[in-house]
Amino acid sequence: MKISRLLTLSTAVLALLVFGMLGHITREAWLHYDDTSAGLQALRLTQRAMIAAEKLSFERGPVNAVLGDRQPADPARRDRLTRARAATDLALIQLERELQNDFGTQHPVEMASLYQALAEARNTVDTLASAAPAERTPELLKNAIGRMFALVPLALDAVGGYTLASERAYPRISRTLIKTRYAVELREYAGRLGSVLTVPLAKRQALVPAEHEQLEMLRGRLAQLRQQIQALGEDGGNPAGFNTVMARVDEIYFGTGLGLVAGIEAASRAGRDYGMDTGQFAQRYVPTMTPILSLRDELLQEAQTQAQSDHEHARTELLIVCSSGVAILLALTLLLLIVRRRVIVPLLRATRAVIRLGNGDYSRDSSGSQRADEIGDMLRALSTLRTNSIERQQLELERQHLIDELRRRADTDYLTGLLNRRAFTTASTQRLRRARGRNETLAVVLFDIDHFKSVNDSHGHETGDQVLIRVASVVREELRDGEILARHGGEEFVVMPAHCTQEQACALAERLRSAIASEPLTLADGHILRVTASFGVASAAGPQISLDDLLHAADLALYRAKRKGRNRVESAA
Structure with a gap:
């Protein structure tokens, strides 16, 4: 030894x-x-x-x-x-x-x-x-x-x-x-x-x-x-x-x-x-x-x-105990000073350097690497390890940033910034599982913009895009955190509220309908374009609840709203 x-x-x-x-x-x-x-x-x-x-x-x-x-x-x-x-x-x-x-x-x-x-x-x-x-x-x-x-x-x-x-x-x-x-x-x-x-x-x-x-x-x-x-x-x-x-x-x-x-x-x-x-x-x-x-x-x-x-x-008792402890520690320090200065202190510094590296702290390099003994060898090795770890961390951060960006683009509608249909299906399926396990009621609000084709035909597709962006922005501001909003396709959008009954979902749909109708779009030529939307609401509860069934029921209700004159909310039977 x-x-x-x-x-x-x-x-x-x-x-x-x-x-x-x-x-x-x-x-x-x-x-x-x-x-x-x-x-x-x-x-x-x-x-x-x-x-x-x-x-x-x-x-x-x-x-x-x-x-x-x-x-x-x-x-x-x-x-x-x-x-x-x-x-x-x-x-x-x-x-x-x-x-x-x-x-x-x-x-x-x-x-x-x-x-x-x-x-x-x-x-x-x-x-x-x-x-x-x-x-x-x-x-x-x-x-x-x-x-x-x-x-x-x-x-x-x-x-x-x-x-x-x-x-x-x-x-x-x-x-x-x-x-x-x-x-x-x-x-x-x-x-x-x-x-x-x-x-x-x-x-x-x-x-x-x-x-x-x-x-x-x-x-x-x-x-x-x-x-x-x-x-x-x-x-x-x-x-x-x-x-x-x-x-x-x-x-x-x-x-x-x-x-x-x-x-x-x-x-x-x-x-x-x-x-x-x-x-x-x-x-x-x-x-x-x-x-x-x-x-x-x-x-x-x-x-x-x-x-x-x-x-x-x-x-008073604590002060007495602390004073006695300090006196004993001072006596011990005097006896071990030479050993500490030549061996223990450098090893403790090296240990702290290793701990910092293990915790991902690469801000300080190890000092004392000029020493010509075993501790100097160890400190030089730690410095090399720090340099390699920094390079590896930078590569990992760049890779993770690229993955996050690709995932975000895959889940987001390029025009409105909302979730796309695939991302909505993933998020709503997770909520559906929780609702089944807790026997909660799950609601879906499906809506699309009235006469959207005529907007494209009369004012051009750029105006249609502005309408979609404006509707998405209005609806997003009306929703609370935890409510899923997505562009379901074309001029059609879908909302899945959190912990919402049929009546509450209908009230939410009516609020969204009113907000959309009260936000006209001013075109570049000064023309004011009033936008409305029709809504279909469906809800279900129990272990047999199905996302496809909910969307189908909401779609039928939406079709009924359009058939009755548009700019209205209809609830699934």
Whole structure:
């Protein structure tokens, strides 16, 4: 065995032992630190998600006021709703920004369903608010309120996921986070309790038995949540200000807020006028829920304090481990410096050169080829290999470019730039196989230009070519990605939509027909030539679906469209 090989082997064994030991210790310390960092991120996201959930709950107050408003509408109530929506949007933007900063997601999946449901709920509210009060039936009011209710669980689902991540990183704060979730639910159910009165207050009608029962059920749930929050802190695990904040919750919400609801119930049973509408009720009831938010913030602050302490401890441990590792590596480096400089370093450089060549990176030539030893021989060989590889790569790129160009020309109609009939058959056959396997409906739209022969006869074939190009361009702009468009022959074109029923295919054909008819062609002599087309639509589903059958059925429908006067869409029977 050569000395260089023996020294390399000895160095590698020693380095493996040292690196293995240090790597294991450092990895454990880093994982612990990384877990605490991820936990802090999750805790911060938890707070953002809870704030977003609270803003969604708060928005229901102005919504209830607007839905119960009389005509003419009160601008102040609409302004409060606008401000509440702006606060909700800001909270959601901040939550989404946190998701993007922490996880690098451009459009977080967690937010998509929430944004969609929020837009639909707001649209329902605006539509109902613009209607006359007599048209706001209890069913429509309950539907609008129900859509607003459905928003908070979407935000709370995100809270649950991030809270679990925080609990895994910080088991010490799990009880505090559970109490925080209870506080969020307490605010949500308090909002639900007030929303039950929206329809009676808006319609000036007495509460029905089902509403009395719902109020009683919600009061029971509120009392249960309050008891659970108190029970989790009986062993002294509550933050310093917990008792003070909880006392304000008992006094202001469970006293004043629930007392206001009880007064409305009493007026309903006695048949008295409520003395307020939805907006006035919201102005008096919503502020009583503010101490619940203070309770949530107090618990979150305690959790963050505990988590930050654990994170600082993990960072200190990581710094100690890294410092020890650096000291050991420096000592090892001093012992192996001579061997590394004459043998190991040149071999590593050569290895990196080989790796670059293997990965197709020919940008840098190997250095040190003037050396008169074995390493110099290897570097010169690598330089020769690099030169040969560059030449071979250039030849391969030229060959592939030629193949791609030939394939493109073989599949493209020379005049319109669309797929030709052969390429359409290939593409549609693949889609046909997928449709059979999934038992999907497959549609075909076949159309040709009306009186095209007379265009050629009257204006010449060059004008006919312009008509074909114009029609192809108009249709291409109307289609979506994934829809196959081809020139089927002469003045005839074919479209195969993606995942399209017979009715949808007919609607698509009608849109294409209208687009073609609305795009006249101005000739070189200034004459305006109006172009129309006739369409035949056919669809089928099942394992026996056949492309030839679809085209034949669409062709018959197209023939029927021409027979009935052209410039129309006909569907296969």
